[in-house]
Amino acid sequence: MRWLIYGVAAVALIVAAGIAVLAVKVIEGGPTETGGLMGQPSVGGPFELVDGDGRTVTPADFAGKYMVLYFGFTYCPDVCPTELIAIADALDLLTPEQRARIQPIFVTVDPERDTPAVVKDYASNFHPQMIGLTGSPEQIREAAKAYRVYYAKQEADENGNYQMAHSSFIYVMGPDGRFLRHFSMGTSPEEIAEGLRSAM
Ligand code: NI
Numbered sequence: 572m573r574w575l576i577y578g579v580a581a582v583a584l585i586v587a588a589g590i591a592v593l594a595v596k597v598i599e600g601g602p603t604e605t606g607g608l609m610g611q612p613s614v615g616g617p618f619e620l621v622d623g624d625g626r627t628v629t630p631a632d633f634a635g636k637y638m639v640l641y642f643g644f645t646y647c648p649d650v651c652p653t654e655l656i657a658i659a660d661a662l663d664l665l666t667p668e669q670r671a672r673i674q675p676i677f678v679t680v681d682p683e684r685d686t687p688a689v690v691k692d693y694a695s696n697f698h699p700q701m702i703g704l705t706g707s708p709e710q711i712r713e714a715a716k717a718y719r720v721y722y723a724k725q726e727a728d729e730n731g732n733y734q735m736a737h738s739s740f741i742y743v744m745g746p747d748g749r750f751l752r753h754f755s756m757g758t759s760p761e762e763i764a765e766g767l768r769s770a771m
Pocket residue numbers: 643644647648649650651652737
């Protein structure tokens with residue numbers, strides 16, 4: 572029953588996110604600074620986070636690379652692992668040259684439990700190239716805001732365990748740090764790989 576509730580909540584979030592995107596499209600209308608599709612909302616921007624070794628990182632640390640970002644949490648039972656596996660499989664479908672131009676990044680929305688060591692270990696388990704980022708609650712809040720990521724801590728059970736509700740999109744940023752595109756939940760590794768190839 573609990574998983575059903577999470578499932579329903581996840582679908583509701585996706586629908587809400589879709590409506591939000593549509594609303595932004597209606598409101599903004601015109602072309603974007605990225606020269607992308609009409610009315611694509613601006614996503615991304617400056618952030619300050621902490622990497623797996625405790626170092627402060629900003630987008631400047633990834634300049635020149637295509638950032639492929641995913642926001643989630645390491646205790647996530649299903650959605651995050653599924654999406655991170657999809658990213659990893661997509662990377663493996665690319666040539667080594669293409670892969671070398673990409674920096675896959677997992678950003679936690681659960682900094683309370685996801686310490687630098689935890690995100691480092693978690694991300695690298697999905698793909699050797701993937702790094703994990705965390706930060707203070709404030710740093711995470713700011714980064715999530717920049718990427719229009721929704722997240723909320725759910726009520727803890729009797730053992731103190733809790734889930735994080737969160738939106739689920741894979742974001743692709745260009746070597747100049749600008750938003751290029753996103754992939755919705757459930758996009759296949761083949762589609763992601765093709766999307767990355769055509770974005771490069
Ligand atoms: Ni998740």
